[in-house]
Amino acid sequence: MKKLCISPLTRAAFAPFGEVIMTDGAHHYPINQGTTERFHALACADTHSENGQTILSLFRAQPRQLPLPITIMERHPLGSQAFVPLTQNEADEYLVVVAPAGEFDENKMQAFLCKGLQGVNYAKGVWHHPLIALHKISDFIVMDRIGHGHNCDEITLDGSWVLA
Template structure:
């Protein structure tokens, strides 16, 4: 089984898959911090609360997911740190050879781009709570899963 190292957050490396949502550098508000994508007319936004479990109990990873028609934002409400696992697309599937994992501090959110392959949300040390925003209508276009060869994540 392959092991993927958990890297420190790298905003530039993450950019093809998602935007990091951090506190505004100046001023009380940062408008349009990241694009909210919805490629399906008439599909409403779903603001959900998500409880996430630590990654150690969720290994190995055996699948990735993507939301082909919508961005998906996660905003930590009570989280120390969490993991973002991404892979580029290769012929409609995740490129397993290019999977990367990043440790994100709990005061920063993430907004996956529509169609970006990613793993389910996992905290690092303790369970956490997130607000999640995605456009869904209950059809198969909401979320697509792809099985991958099992991988584990390693902090070093």
């Protein structure tokens, strides 16, 4: 078994794979006569094409237990995909496993521990594991692309990589 180490999610560490969505450090200002704080442009959806459109969905993830074998990775070549947890609790953690866009290389996989106040926006073509909630059933708003064209590639791994 090969152990995949889990790192804390930061903007700098995740930059090769997309964007971290969080209010901490974001450009923000008051709107609506001072009754609302706008955290501006937390991520950029990259789903534009003449045959597709951007949608919002809700994903409800069942909690997973560690150690967790990594047996599947997927990518979306026609658009980015963002996951934003519907929680205000930093303790509501989840994991992301990613690998760079292009030909899949299991030796370039990285794992990040995300706090409940952080979302991620996977860039077009970035390999990622399906949603990994920890501790409890967790809801996420997901922004991605629907439309014509093949937009989900999946590969099956032999399970020799494990999150622990």
